[in-house]
Amino acid sequence: MNIFVCVSQVPDTATRIKPAADGKSIDKTDVNFILNPYDEIAVEQALRFKEAQGGEVTVVSVGDDTVLNTIRKALAMGADKAIHIKTSDEIDGISAARAVADVIKNSNPDLILTGKESVDTNSGQFATFLGALLDFNVVNVAVKLDLTGTQLRAEREIEGGKEVVETSLPAVVSCQKGLNEPRLPTLKGIMASKTKKPEEIAFNGGSAYTTISELVKPPAKPAGKIVGADLSAVPALVDLLHNEAKVI
Amino acid sequence: MSSLLIVAEHRNGKLKKSSFEAISKGASVAKDLGLSAHVLLIGGTEVAGLTAEAANYGVTSVLTVTDPKLSAYANRAFATAITEAAKAKSASVILLSATSMGRELGAFVSVKLDASFASDCTDLQSAGGTLKVTRPVYTGKALSTVELKQAVKVITLRPNAFPVLSVPATASVESVSVSFTEKDFGSKVVDMITASGKLDVAEAEIVVSGGRSLGSAENFKILEDLAEVLGGAVGASRAAVDSGYRSHEDQVGQTGKVISPKLYIACGISGAIQHLAGMSSSKVIVAINKDKEAPIFQIADYGIVADLFEIVPALTAELKKRSH
Known part of the structure; x- marks a missing residue:
């Protein structure tokens, strides 16, 4: 099976985000x-499918040379090869x-996975x-995937439950927490990843259809009120929620 | 003349609250931009019973795309239906709710119409005839203003971020005929697994959330009792989910759900940055925590510095007492 995984790099989730001086992006110092x-x-998920049915896992990432760290992590987990679509221009999702899509379309992908x-x-x-660009089937927010031949049965998270979706390959699937527990790269994997050199391809994605014209911190909330430190605070809280905040 | 199209969602024969929010916002944006506003309903026979209610928000017409095969959700077919309706009405703005369905349909349709797309917006301003779109990024740690460059713009709106403004009215109902191909049904929903009667944290107006200090899955019962009295849902911090006390679908935060309920009650949640990112846009925040230094108190509107195991049951009892 020919599997592609699209990956991106993001600030660590514990990062405090600060707008940069340009007012349009984040300050990347210390991020x-x-x-x-x-x-x-x-x-x-790609590695598990490969281990079960054979095939090849190719990691794809778009961006400048800083994405190479991210690519290396995926290779260290066990991906076979990587494609780095290189650009330092402003890009957006589309x-x-x-x-x-331009890079993958001629490689006969069976399955494309991403977060x-x-x-x-x-x-x-x-x-x-x-999926729309490649005219493939799409399943979003998958928490369970069962693949039998080219038939894919997925459970995807929706509000208040799950939808069971039936589809067939080739398909693009976005993965949600709960689908699996990602492995940590082994020392052997890390060593092996050093020999897998990402293929560098020039960006051919055309122009962005959206731009961020401003990026600011959300307005700070005024300091709250400590209602109390024991049971006597309970009726007082209910009064406040009812009369002052008017939310109950 | 171009128009504005709002895609309304329904489940179990009822329009969703988030769709009323989108229709209300759409009607007012259309007015500012000088566009006619149309609501689109897609589905099987159940659609006929929903058109009157969809009209109650000051739109020009209610469009329907019906087919027995559309009674089960198939993302590509629904995207085709929206695309065809948008073309029929020369829509230049298409609004959907940022739900599990709306988010993927918006993305599909934007590709089909070569449009700009902005998802999960919390503010949409149209004064002066131009659209200004605000969406939280970095899970609410920053707010971005997005410029949509293409002539056609597809936007999804975060549930609970826009008010429902009812305008009792009638609108014409118009059926749009769409022919589907086999590919349109290449991915379809065959079954639903619903937690019985469970309100989703992303859709609830009131959320009662617990952290690791709850100590066990069983102890979440006191939060469920409080949520029940309030008609709300129960959420959890990542620490509580990682400890196995709740399932991931209840997780609020950067790697869980990002929510904006009317009232958020954080019980025993210290307020790690990854959690705050998911709930800080709640309208009113209450924190109950033993530790007066907990960061959650910095963003809470009301705080009680005490043991949640003492306060939460008392709060439930107080609310029950007053509802009599």
């Missing part, structure tokens, strides 16, 4: 970039998806963009 946690689940969203832009759009 530790990691493999997007949902993409890590996608890499793990131009990145176009670039990936349900990246924890920086939180758009959750990439898998669908890619």
Whole structure:
């Protein structure tokens, strides 16, 4: 099976985000970039399918040379090879998806996996963009995947429950926490990853359809009220919620 | 003349609250931009019973795409239906709710219409005839203003971020005929697994959340009791989910759900940055925690510095007492 996994790098989830001087992006000083946690689940899923049925896992990432760290992590987990679509231009979700679709379309992919969203832009759009561009089936926010031949049965998380989806390959699937527990790279994997040189391909994704014109910190909340430190605070809290906040 | 199209969602024969929010917002944006507003309903025979209610928000017409095969959700077919309706009405703005369905349909449709796409927006301003879109990024740690460059713009709106504004009215109902191909049904829903009657944290107006200090899955019962009295849902911090006390679908935070309920009650949650990112846009935040230094108190509107095991049952009892 020919599996592609699309990965991105994101600031570590414990990062305090500060707008940069340009007012449009984040200050990257002291920010530790990691493999997007949902993409890590996608890499793990690809490796499990490969281990069960054979095949090859190719990691794809778009961006400047800083994404190489992220690619290396996926290779260290066990991916076979990597493609680095190189650009330092401003890209958005759709131009990145176009670039990936352009690279993958002639490689006969069976399955393309990615995270349900990246924890920086939180758009959750990439898998669908890619599926629509390639004219493939799409399943988003998958928490369970059963593959029999080319038939895929998935459970995807929805509000208040799950949908059971039946589809067939080729397909694009976005992965949600709960699908699997990603492995840690082994020392052997880390050593092996050093010999796998990512293939560098020029970006061919066209222009971005969105730009961020401003990025600010959310307005700070005024200091709250400590209602009390014992049971006597309970009726007082109910009064406040009822009369002052008017939310109950 | 171009128009604005709002895609309304329904489940179990009822329109979703988030769709009323989207229709309300859509009707007002259309007015500002000088566009006609249309609501689109997609499905099987159940759609006929929903058109009157969808009209109650000041839109020009309610469009329907019906087919027996559309009674089960198939993302590609639904995307085709929206695309065809948008073309029929020359829509330049398409609004959906940022739900599990709306998020993927918005992305599909934006590719099909070569449109700009912005998902999960919390503010949409149209004064002066131009659209200004705000969406949280880095899980609410920052707010971005997004410029949508294409002529056609597809936008999904975060549930609970926009008010429902009912305008009793009638609108014409118009059926849009769409022909589907086999590929449109290449991915389809064959079954649903629903936690019985469970309200989702992302959709609830009131959320009662617990952290690791709850100590066990059983102890979440006191939060369930409080949520029940309030008609809300139970959420959990990542620490509580990682400890196995709750399932991931209840997780609030950067690697869980990002929510904006009317009232958020954090019980025994210290307020790690990854949790705050998921709930800090709640309208009113209450924190109950023994540790007065806990970061959650910095963003809480009301705090009680005490043991949650003492306070939560008392709060439930107090609310029950007053509801009589």
